[in-house]
Amino acid sequence: MLIRKDELSMNREETLERLSSEISCVQKLLDTKYSEVIEISYQQKLREILKKMTFFQEKLKNNTFEISIVGLEKSGKSTFANAFMGNDVLPTKDARCTYTATSIRFGTENDAQVDFYSDAQFNEEFHRKLNLLGIENPQHWSEWSKELLDKETEQLPPLRSEQKNIYNDILEIITNRSSIQNLIGSESLHFVNHELETEVKEYIENPAKALAVKEIVIRSDKLSAMRNAIIYDVPGFDSPTQLHKDQTRAWMKKSDAVILIVNADRPSFNDSLVQFFESVDKDDDGIFIGEKLFVFANRADIATTLQDNLQRIREELQNYRIMPTALIAQRLTAGSARARIELDNGNTQSAILQSLKEKGLAGDGIDTIRSLLEDYNNTVRLQVMQQRIANLKENVLALFSELRQENQIDGNSSIELQMDNLVDELKRTARQRIHNALAECRTQIVQQCKENKPITDKVRKNAIQSIDPVRYQITEDEIRRAQYEELSGAGVLERFDASIRDSKFTAMYEEFIDNVVHLAVEEYRESEKKILTAFESGLELTPSHPFFKELEKALKQYISEQCGKVAPEGYYNSLIRRYSRSLFEILISTPFGNIARYKKFDDDRRNFYSISLFTDEENPQIQPDKQSMHYQILFHQQINSNNDPQSNSLNDAIVKVESVTNEVIAVNSPLYHNLQNFCEKHPNNALAELDTLLAQLPPVETADANAIPLFAIQENPAVTKLNQLLEHALQESPNSAESQLTERAYAQFFQNYRKTIEKIPSEFNQDVCILKNILNEQVMNAVSIEIPFLDLVKQDIISLQKSLETAAFTSFINMEKAHILEEKYNQLNAENENRKRRLEIIREIDRILAAED
Missing domain, CATH: 1.20.120 (Four Helix Bundle (Hemerythrin (Met), subunit A))
Structure with missing residues (x-):
């Protein structure tokens, strides 16, 4: 109905x-x-x-009405399309003549537009075909040859039927490469009137041109009866080109109606047609293709048994379920598209029309199918839509x-209540998180100090390392200034030595203290950063937080208030001065060999004794008053040393004496024995002490090179004098380490020591070296600076942990909640x-x- x-x-x-x-x-x-x-x-x-x-x-x-004309190749689809639109535009040769889908619609003027692929579009489509074959070669489509295609294909498993079609598509492109290159990327072409029947056909049927075409739109004024219609003439089901099959499926699914062209003289459907309909039974909207299908039995004029053939077509449509049985009788039309074209050309008495009449057909069938489509468009089509x-x-x-x-929403709590709940939750959870983070922070700092001793390491590498004899040496300018003052007389040399040492002491001591305090405080500040990080972690703050800097500043203030102690600078300053000042005073401020050095030692003897025990290689059997450190400070020499420099010192001493006395020293001679004993008494500074004695020798005469050696026939006065000086020095030197720590022994040791301006720099340099070694070993061990550092850190952390349970922390959260929870x-x-x-x-x-x- x-x-x-x-x-x-x-x-x-x-x-x-x-x-x-x-x-x-x-x-x-x-x-x-x-x-x-x-x-x-x-x-x-x-x-x-x-x-x-x-x-x-x-x-x-x-009211747009899209119609696809489909069928096997050479079934007369294009001829039917020409007859349907009343314009002989589409090519109708016996061979395959449709290479690209063409749309036909109403237009006030007869014209056509041909659009071409861009190079990128064509290359993409070409590689899509290669991928369907299983080939992944990035070469541009224009670089391919049949040899390359065959080489790539040989690597693949045997091609299936559909893949063979794709192979043929690619091969046809390669074959027509030159002409395709000339067309892709070209501007659209427009054809009008008589050009439609000549030039347009080339872009539909000639592969050399048609393969480059993306779309052809033809407008005809002969479609005035169906102005709302858009007709698509697509390639055949049995096209060897896979692209054509894909196009046909797409248009059948998209169209509102599908006209299937079959041969009235060959009623049986071949496998290509049946298989194609099986592969596209429904469109994208779930509509069965058969429900929008119309069948035109073309070439009815040459069918010898037309009615039998039509019955066979009905049976085929039903048996293969190509369309619903109820629709077959009313949508199957027989006729001849060629008869309609001849009629439009004015040939009303054509043999084709006569043949149709003889077979009982009232006309060519074009008007009949148009009428069916119009009724369908006005009724069923709307229902399909x-x-x-x-x-x-x-x-x-x-x-x-x-x-x-x-988007269902549960509950209806106010945002104010939710915000209050957030603050309560923050107070409750942050306390525990911060407490745990501080405990972890303390454990890490303690472990790091025990394993690495970071502050001691920094002091040794920086503060102590900066105590350099070269940097603080007494310069030639300072010596010259002393010489210009014509220093002479008793005590003048000692006053110069003391004066210059005082100036060095001030610079060296204060710089050392500042460096050590700075390094210790620097490490303490690092611990403060870790404590601050523990708070930030507990409050779940990260640098990406919008108020991170403001909250960091507020936390620093809170931590400072809760710790409430004196700044660590004064704490470390007092500590390091306690253990180092006396050493700087005795070694830097007090001249070497001066009785004032012994008195300074004697005044602070207990302090020096205690410091000397903090050696890296502590030997509890050595009494405090016999520690090697004391003899370095007082005499520039060590005792109980495991080293044995005597051999090297003796050899160097012999070489030096022979060069000064101009005489070879025989082994086991009195001079050899005296030098050996002298080197044993002065294991660390034998050569320096020997220089003092050599300076007192008389001049040595030089003999003629060709004469008998001078001292082979007479005694060498320099050797005689040197033996006397060595024997006297050996007699006056203390015989035991213990005796050297008395004022009398100290005075006797330097009784014959000749103080000169030239010696002062070397004495001072050796004092600096001794000071550096004692600071690096005994003082650092005595101070054990990590212990007070950890004590300060522990006090801070304990105070902060306790503060979490006080009103101070609650007040802090209330003050900063807007920022924390922003x-x-x-x-x-x-x-x-x-x-x-x-x-x-x-x-x-x-x-x-x-x-x-």
Whole structure:
């Protein structure tokens, strides 16, 4: 039963109205204000649905009617299309003549537009074909040859039937490469009037041109009876080109109606046709292709048994389920497209028309199928469209239902209450987190100090290392200034020595103290940073927090107030001065060999004794007053040394004496024995002490090189004098380490020591070296600076842990809660806004669902 025109109009308007309402709802849900509420996957689905809705809306408004003409190659599809539109434009040779899909629509003038692929589009499509074969070669399409294609194909398993078609597609492109290159990327071509029947055909049937064509649109004024129609003439089912098969499937699914052209004189359907329909039984909207199918039995004029043939076609359509049985009788039309073309050309008495009449046909069949299509367009087509929209609507409603479920909101607590809950939760959890972080911080700092001794290491590498004899040496300018003053007389040399040492003492001592204190405080500041990090970790603050700097400043203030102690600078200053000042005073400020050095030692004897015990190689059997450190300070020599420098010192002494006395020293001679004993008494500074004695020798006469050696016949006065000086020095030197720590022994040791300006720099340099060694070993061990450092850190951490349970911490949280929780406050506000949007979404969806109900 046909739908009346007034009902059809009403149904179309109603469908459009309902569709417009749904489009409006989808558009609202895609508003940017909902982008944070609706997941991206839902947004994508909504956009796809909206695109289809809009497409159907435009089709309904314009009553657009898309028709595909399909069939086997050489079945007369193009001839039928020419007859249907009343214009002989499409090529109709016996051989395959359609290489690209062509659309035909109404136009006030007869014209055509040919669009070409761009190089990038063509290259992409070419590589898509290669991938379907299993070839992944990035070479540009224009660089391929048949040899390369065959080489790549040889590596593949045997090609299936469909892959062989793809291979032929690629081969045809390679064969026509030169002409294709000339066309791709070209501007669109326009043809009018008589050009339609000549030049346009080249771009449809000639592969050299047609393969470069992306689309051809032909407009004809002969379609005035079906102005809303768009007709697609597509390649045949049995085309060896896979692209053509893909195009045919796509147009059949897209079209509102499909006209199948079959041969009336060959009624049996071949495998290509049957298999093709099996592969495309439904379109993208779930509509069975057979429900929109019309069949035109062409070339009825040459069928010898037409009615039998038509019955056979009906049976084939039914047996292969190509279209519903109820539609076969009313949608099968027999005729001849060629007869209609001759009729349009004025040949009303053609043999084809006469043959059709003899077979009982009233005409060529073109008007009949046009009439069927018009009725279909005015009745069933709307129902098909409504079915498409209904299917789409089902998807929309299902998606709406999911969205509604996703955006349900439980509870209705106020944002103020939620913020208060956040603050309470922060106070409760932050205390424990900070307490644990501080405990972990303390453990790490203690472990690091025990394993590495970082402060001691820094002091040794920096502060002590800076005590360099070269850096602090007495310069030649200082010596010259003393000489210019004509220093002479008793005590003048000692005053110069003391004066210059005083100036050196001030610079060296204060710089050393400053360096050590700086390094210790620097390490303490690092511990403060770790404590600060523990608080930040407990409060879950990171540098990305918008108020990180402000909160860091507030935390530093809080930590400082809770620790409430004197700055560590004074603490470390007192500690390091306690253990180092006396050493600087005796070694730097007090001249070597001066009785004042012994008195300074004697005044601070207990202090020096205690410091000397902190050696790296502590030997409890050595009494404090016999520690080697004391003899270095007083005499520039060591005792109880494990080293044995005597041999090297003796050899060097012999060489030096022989050069001064101009005489070879015999082994076991008195001078040899005296030098040996002298080196044993002065293991560390024998050569320096020997220089003092050599300076007192008389001049040595030089003999003629050709004469008998001078001292072979007479005694050498220099050797005699040196023996006397050595024997006297050996007699006056203390015989035991213990005796050297008395004032008398000290005075006797330096009784014959000749003080000169030239000696002062070397004496001072040796004092600096001794000071550096004692600071590096005994003083650093005595101070053990990590112990007081850890004591300070532990006190700080314990104070801070206790403060977490006081009103001070609660007050801090209350003062800084807006900053600490700023991100969570913003999140709550955003969630509140999202909540409002969700309510809007639910209301909008409910409106649609209510309308559907």
